[in-house]
Amino acid sequence: MSDPSAKTVEQEQPVAAQSPASLLSAIDRFREVRVLVVGDFILDRFINGVIERISPEAPIPVLHGRGETSTLGGAGNVVSNIVSLGGTALPIAAIGNDAAGRAVVATLENQGVDTSAIVVDAARMTSCKSRFSALNQQVLRFDEEEIRPLSPEERRMLVERFRKYLPLCDIVLLSDYGKGMLLDGVAAELIGLCGASGKRVIVDPKGRDFSRYAGATAVSPNRKELGEAVGRAVANDDEVVDAARHLIGAHGFDFVLATRSEKGMSVVSADNARHIPTQAREVFDVSGAGDTVIASFALSLAAGLDRHAAATVANAAAGVVVGKRGTARVSAEELVAALFRSDATAHTERSVVDLETAEQIVAAWRREGLSIAFTNGCFDILHAGHVSLIRQSRANADRLILGLNSDDSVRRLKGEARPVNNAQDRAFVLSALAAVDLVVVFDEDTPLRLIERLMPDVLVKGADYTIDTVVGADIVQAAGGRVVLARLVDGKSTTGMIERINGSGANAR
Structure with a gap:
């Protein structure tokens, strides 16, 4: 019999060994995941300016303001990241009926988040942190906040709404920033409700006393928090494992996800530990x-990954976000690029997506101000005519989406002997072309549904069509878009290639 106290430590396997297809499928399933987020919501304000003189009133610099932005901090930033990654966040919190509180709600609603479970109380102050910077150097931070537990009425309303929304979610996150939302046994009460309903609950902890989170599925302290929780220094792998197992034994966690700055992160359970090196290339800001x-970790778990694969995804997400300045979010596309930056095959697989994923990507492109072209076809045996059409299409916009007829669709259009290559193979070949950004397979005879949903800026077909015979032309033009008829390459067609191949075979016999 093996010794249950024995330590098994594994170094994280390369992404390629974890099945890129399974990770990519999980990330695509993020849009099906609903995460209940409870914690301290904070408004982060960023005031930028220049310093050109010292004040005559006191020996302090005078900051001339040049602009201000605001984002969600604390549990609000957790919600923003869930939404950015494609998931659905259900926030529960108590905030003040003040300017900061109204800004928090407005920002959430602008992200498409349902804010009906947020308790607004005129007697509570919403935490607001204002950062003043000159030439990208922070010169002052001004915090406006009041740290106090929930009032009895706030607590009653928060727990009531938690009970209501708990059955609707796939996983629960408690984001504790120590501002009062989870004090005085609130965290324990919510964790107990999760346990009774069979919901996993992950806690981002605060403070030295982790007993308040007893019974949670996992906690995710950083290295400093982990050391404070066990009362001793934590630096190397063995010390992280020992500290994490102490917490597991004391508080009944299934595992601990420890973030370790430049050393990556560690996933530790009672009988297994895995250390994942950081992926950050250049660190600008760890905010x-x-x-x-x-x-990203909670989304990955809820999407079906085990905790080690989920930690690999979360580690890649962290590597992206620390390369941005200020409190930042990561998108699903950025996450995939970070996971598979050295795996060209995975990148190619990623550009073959379903219509729902394509809509999300198109929305992100539009937010960046990018124009989008669309063309379609069977592309059964890729030839010079196809490549010419694709290149001309891409030349008309910043991004190109290619609609690809499914096998059934090709058979209806071309006959039972077609396609020669199945849709998976055709999509894989097309997605490897540098000019193609997305491939979407459709089962209908025409791409009309894709055009209506994706609404490209430019619709491209071959010059053997006229504009009034191009499917979707009227829709694109009515929306202010263009229809382009691409030049044809003489003598190039899949049907002709097949006939020549069959003829060569007959002559050979």
Whole structure:
């Protein structure tokens, strides 16, 4: 019999060994995941300016304001990352009926988040942190907040709404920033409700006393928090494992996800530990990195990955976000690029998506101000005519989406002997072309549904069509878009290639 106290430590396997297809499928399933987020919502304000003189009133610099932005911090940043990654967040919190509180709600609603479970209380102050910077150097931070537990009425309403929304979610996150939302046994009460309903609950902890989170599925402390929780220094792998197992034994966690700055992160259970090296190439700012970690980790678990694969995804997400300045979010596309930056095959697989995923990607492109072209076809045996059409299409916009007829669709259009290559193979070949950004397979005889849903800026077909015979032309033009008829390459067609191949075979016999 093996010794249950024996330590098994594994170094994280390369992404390629974890089945890229399974990770990519999980990330695509993020849009099906609903995450209940409870914690301290904070408004982060960023005031930028220049310093050109010292004040005559006191020996302090005068900051001339040049602009201001605001984002969600604390549990709000967790919500923002869940939404950015494609998931659905259900926030529950108590905030003030003040300017900061109204800004928090407005920002959530602008992200498409349902805010009906947020308790608004005029007697509570919403935490607001204002950062003043000159030439990208922070010169002052001004915090406006009041740290106090929930009032009895706030607590009653929060727990009531938690009970209501708990059955609707796939996983629960408690984001504790120590501002009062989870004090005085609130965390324990919510964790107990999760346990009774069979819901996993992940806690981003605060403070030295982790007993308040007893019974949670996992906690995700950083290295400093982990050391404070066990009362001793934590630096190397063995010390992280020992500290994490102490917490597991004391508080009944299934495992601990420890973030370790430049050393990556560690996933530790009672009988297994795995250490994952960091993926960050260049670190600008670690603000909010823990929020990104817990958001991507919870989404990955709920999407079906085990905790080690989920930690690999979360580690890649953290590597992206620390390369951005300020409290930042990571998108699903950025996450995939970080996971598979050295795996060209996985990148190629990623560009073959379903219509729902394509809509999300198109929305992100539009937010960046990018124009989108669309063309379609069977592309059964790729030839020079196809490549010419694709290149001309891409030349008309910043991004190109290619609609690809499914096998059944090709058979209806071309006959039972077609396609020569199945849709999976055709899509894989097309997605490897540098000019193609997305491939979407459709089962209908025409791409009309794709055009209506994706609404490209430019619709491209071959010059053997006229504009009034191009499917979807009227829709694109009515929306202010263009229809382009691409030049044809003489003598190039799949049917002709097949006939020549069959003829050569007959002559050979």
